[in-house]
Every structure is written in structure tokens, then in C-alpha cells.
Amino acid sequence: MHVRPLTPDRLVAEVVDAIDDRPRDSGVRVLVDGSPPTRPREWAGALVDPLRTRGRPVVQVSAEDYLRPASLRFERGRDDPDVMYEDWLDTGALVREVFAPLAAGGTGRILPARHDAALDRAYRSEYVAVPPGGVVLVSGSLLLGCGLPADLSVHLALSPSALARSTPEEERWTLPAYARYEVEAEPSRQADVVVLLDNPRHPALVECR
Structure with a gap:
């Protein structure tokens, strides 16, 4: 394994290159996964303009807009890390409304947001057409x-240690969920691109050799 330091701008450019290498005859579905302190939504947002500059239409989707209703998420309490890990995300809806439409033979129409977790009610979102190459x-x-x-x-x-340091006290109950995630899902082995963000101003690509 080799760790290659990069500037944030260079990291964005390399991820954009990896996405833009994908064929343009269908939509491209990209996951940007990370614990809240890594700011996955912001990193995803940094990819939008460079991709559009290359002629790639882009739609951003936040997994937080696909959480289950509060009555289901908090059925066994509000601070159960196992429930958070297993049941908070409505995976079926996310696949059905975002991923499946961009598969071969899909409609190409996705629903960018489904449930407002803060207000605990459904969004009134419209479906968005993603053209080939989007x-x-x-x-x-x-x-x-x-x-x-x-x-x-x-x-x-x-x-x-970096995750523990950067997690606010009121959210530290979530740490066992991320520890379990590392063991069971092995995200650094599954992902196509792994970025080490212990120092967010000095990210590094983790490369297997």
C-alpha cells in the first residue's frame, strides 16, 4: 500500500478524471462515502463544476434525504449505533429512485430527494432526467x-483516533457504528478510490501496489 499526498485541488482533479473515464453512453452513478467529519457532501459538491466543464451534466443527491421516517429510525431509541448502522438509510428507496433508473434499460429519471429528516416529512421533489453521460x-x-x-x-x-477527535461530544454515540462499518463493510477495500483525510488540508490517495 502506498499513500500519495495531494493538494485538495489535485485530488478533485484526479477523481474527476476517474469519473470522466467512464463511458458516455449511459449515466454514471458515483458514491462519495465518509463519516460526517470528512464532509462527503462538500467533497461531492467540489466535483460538480469540473465535471460540467467537461460536458458532464451532474445531479447531486444526499443520502440524508433518503433516511427512513423518524418513527422507524428512533423506534429503539435515538442513540442506538446498531440501529443507525442497519436501519437508518432507506436503501431500497435509494436504489429504486436513484440507482436503478440509470442501469441498462432504466428510465434515466431520478428522484433527488425523498424525505426531509429534519422536518420528518416527504419532499415535494420533481423527478430529474439524467441524459446519457450524466x-x-x-x-x-x-x-x-x-x-x-x-x-x-x-x-x-x-x-x-482522527474520527474520535473530530466527532462532537453529542455525536460520540455514533462511533461504534463506524467501528462496525470498518470491520464488516471494509470500505477501504471496497472503494475504487480511497482518500485519507486525517488532515483535510493535506489529503492523500491510498494506492494498493
Whole structure:
């Protein structure tokens, strides 16, 4: 394994290169996965303009907009890390509304947001057509190993000590979920691109040799 330091701008450029290498005859489904301190949504957002500059239409989707209703998420309490890991994300809806439409023979029409977790009610979102060659960036946490059929996956990794340091006290109950994720899903082995973000100003690509 080799760790190659990069500037944030160079990292974005290399991920954009990897996405743009995908064929343009169908939509490209990209996962940007990482714990909240890695800011996966912001990293996904940094890819949007460079991809559009290359002629790739882009739609961003946040996994937080595909969480189950509060009555289901909190059925066994609000701070159960196992329930968070196993049941918070509505994986079936995310596959049905975002990933499956871009598969071969799919409609090409995706639903960018389904459920507002903060207000605990359904969004009134409209379906969006993704043309061939378009890119859908799905960002969030605990996304690898749950059956999401991505064409390219990026994992934003933190060491356990860095994750613990950067997690606010009121969210530290989530740490066992991420420890379990590392053991069971092995995101750094599953992802196509692994980025070490212990120092977010000095990211590094993890390369297997």
C-alpha cells in the first residue's frame, strides 16, 4: 500500500478524471462515502463544476434525504449505533429512485430527494432526467456494503483516533457504528478510490501496489 499526498485541488482533479473515464453512453452513478467529519457532501459538491466543464451534466443527491421516517429510525431509541448502522438509510428507496433508473434499460429519471429528516416529512421533489453521460453524485455515510450499485465509489477515510477527535461530544454515540462499518463493510477495500483525510488540508490517495 502506498499513500500519495495531494493538494485538495489535485485530488478533485484526479477523481474527476476517474469519473470522466467512464463511458458516455449511459449515466454514471458515483458514491462519495465518509463519516460526517470528512464532509462527503462538500467533497461531492467540489466535483460538480469540473465535471460540467467537461460536458458532464451532474445531479447531486444526499443520502440524508433518503433516511427512513423518524418513527422507524428512533423506534429503539435515538442513540442506538446498531440501529443507525442497519436501519437508518432507506436503501431500497435509494436504489429504486436513484440507482436503478440509470442501469441498462432504466428510465434515466431520478428522484433527488425523498424525505426531509429534519422536518420528518416527504419532499415535494420533481423527478430529474439524467441524459446519457450524466453523473449522479450520491454522498453520505455508511454507504458501502449495503447493495448500492455504483459505477464508481470514493471512500473518505479517517483513522479511528482522527474520527474520535473530530466527532462532537453529542455525536460520540455514533462511533461504534463506524467501528462496525470498518470491520464488516471494509470500505477501504471496497472503494475504487480511497482518500485519507486525517488532515483535510493535506489529503492523500491510498494506492494498493
